[in-house]
Every structure is written in C-alpha cells, then in structure tokens.
Amino acid sequence: MSFKADLRTVNVTRYITPLREGGSLPAVADADDGFKYVIKFRGAGHGVKALIADLIGAEVARVLGFKVPELVFAQLDEAFGRTEADEEIQDLLKGSQGLNLGLHFLSSAINFDPVVTQVENKLASKIVWLDAFLTNIDRTFRNTNMLIWNKEVWLIDHGAALYFHHSWTNWEKTAQTPFPFIKDHVLLPQASDLTTVDVEFKKILTSDVLQKIVNLIPLEWLDWEGYTETPEEIRTVYFNFLHTRLNYSNLFIKEAQHAREALI
Known part of the structure; x- marks a missing residue:
C-alpha cells in the first residue's frame, strides 16, 4: 500500500454537534473544503497524546490495508467558538486553538x-x-x-x-x-x-x-x-x-x- 507523506490541513468553519459517547468530547464540524469531519480536540482529556495515538494508529492501520476514514489536520483559529453557548464546549474550543485531528465523517455509517x-x-x-x-x-x-x-x-x-x-x-x-x-x-x-x-x-x-x-x-x-x-x-x-x-x-x-x- 502506498504511503502519503503528509496529511491535508483544513480550517474548521462551523461546530455542528458534540459526540457525547466519546470521553474526550469529539464533535462533528464543517471545514473549509466543504466536507464534514469528526474533530478530536487537543484541549480535551489526554490532550495531544490522544491525537498522536489516533494519528499513528490510523495510519498504521491504513498502511496494513484496513478501511480507515481519511485523517486531516484541523486548524482552529483564536476566534472560533466564542459564540458557543455551552461553557464546557467553549472552554474545550478555547483550549484547542491550533492544529487538531479530523476524521472524515462517514455519513449514514x-x-x-x-x-x-x-x-x-x-x-x-x-x-x-x-x-x-x-x-x-x-x-x-x-x-x-x-x-x-x-x-x-x-x-x-x-x-x-x-x-x-x-x-x-x-x-x-x-x-x-x-x-x-x-x-x-x-x-x-x-x-x-x-x-x-x-x-x-x-x-x-x-x-x-x-x-x-x-x-x-x-x-x-x-x-x-x-x-x-x-x-x-x-x-x-x-x-x-x-x-x-x-x-x-x-x-x-x-x-x-x-x-x-x-x-x-
């Protein structure tokens, strides 16, 4: 299997909904490439270490031939999330400025x-x-x-x-x-x-x-x-x-x- 030397980077444009079943509060969000992603936030739980594990795990799986959603780096700018009403989510977004990890959202999965x-x-x-x-x-x-x-x-x-x-x-x-x-x-x-x-x-x-x-x-x-x-x-x-x-x-x-x- 061929290996990609890098991941695409997208900018998160809209926070849609949290996925409450995830302990680290991932969320579905829109990005500026027109696609939806499940975003894993660096400001949650175990921070960047969880993102590193997700990145390495998914890319090892991909190389071995498994079906894995495309990963992207998801950029959150400083202003993102200021209008979010939920204080917990607002704090999460504030603590996640910079590069986060996104997985292509598999609609109807x-x-x-x-x-x-x-x-x-x-x-x-x-x-x-x-x-x-x-x-x-x-x-x-x-x-x-x-x-x-x-x-x-x-x-x-x-x-x-x-x-x-x-x-x-x-x-x-x-x-x-x-x-x-x-x-x-x-x-x-x-x-x-x-x-x-x-x-x-x-x-x-x-x-x-x-x-x-x-x-x-x-x-x-x-x-x-x-x-x-x-x-x-x-x-x-x-x-x-x-x-x-x-x-x-x-x-x-x-x-x-x-x-x-x-x-x-």
Whole structure:
C-alpha cells in the first residue's frame, strides 16, 4: 500500500454537534473544503497524546490495508467558538486553538454490532494483531470503535492506543509487553490466523514505513511542557517503541492465542 507523506490541513468553519459517547468530547464540524469531519480536540482529556495515538494508529492501520476514514489536520483559529453557548464546549474550543485531528465523517455509517455482524477469521485476526501491536485497550464489546459503512468494516478512534506515553517511563519494557488486555478484544474469538497475519504484517511495516508514519506527527504536538526531551527526541521514542514492539511480536501473538484458547 502506498504511503502519503503528509496529511491535508483544513480550517474548521462551523461546530455542528458534540459526540457525547466519546470521553474526550469529539464533535462533528464543517471545514473549509466543504466536507464534514469528526474533530478530536487537543484541549480535551489526554490532550495531544490522544491525537498522536489516533494519528499513528490510523495510519498504521491504513498502511496494513484496513478501511480507515481519511485523517486531516484541523486548524482552529483564536476566534472560533466564542459564540458557543455551552461553557464546557467553549472552554474545550478555547483550549484547542491550533492544529487538531479530523476524521472524515462517514455519513449514514452505523456502529459495529458483534451480535449482528460476523467478521471472517482472517479480518478478525488482522484487527486483533493491529490492536495488540498498538497496545490499544479500547476495541471491546463495550466500545467496538468500528463502523459499518457501505457494507464494510471501518476502524475508528485509536486514541487509547500507545498508553505508554501517558507515564513516559521505561518505554522499552512496555514495548515488550505481551499485552494481557487483548483478552477483552471484541474479535478475539474469531482470530484464528494470527501467526499468518504476523508474517504478512511484519513484511509491510518496515523501518522506513514506521519512520514515515511517526514523521507525520506535527512538531507542535511534540512540545510537551515539563519534559526534558526535545520534540525530535520524543518523536524518536515513538519510532523506537513501534520498532521494538514489532521485533517482539511473538510475545503479543502468544498472549492473544492463549487468551483465545481460554475463551473457546
């Protein structure tokens, strides 16, 4: 799969409605390119770290061939949101000036329901592998973070991935974790082809591809108050984490296989 060297940047022109099911208060908004986007705000919850996780997670998924809504950088200017009546939303917008993250809004998409929709084993294995690799704790029965659009499965919301960056200590150890949270994955029972998928995906995620994905992170998202590392040093940690995790994929593959055996 070809890789885009950069994302488009759009200007948010109108705040339409919050998506209350999202803990970080994402919202549907219009942009100056004429399209609607689900905006993830840097002023919410875990701040830019959630945006970085979403960006890396979605672009890794895209490179691996998954259906993922187009991502854009969404610019909020200083005046945006001043007329918003809801004080919580107004504070969120005020704290989100600058670059945010937008996902193309999939009109008429419906939430994935594992009771209604059966995913074939190879696709389930691919999604389980992806989430184990990204240490994504948030694709469970409670919150599948998948949509059905045009009769296909689309992956959304990777903001809970890469949780090592919230503590930012001993990333090497976290990179080698077997990721026991995979036992709660909504598609684990169908994931019977993990070994085959591991071989396929490790061929795709070369060091060059991982570096290009990490290079997409805007510098302004890497300027962390209270940290001694420079933005480029922080970027290097993200690359090293992903590269190390890939090299130790056997650990999370075995964990997922054992967890699946316990389920079935």
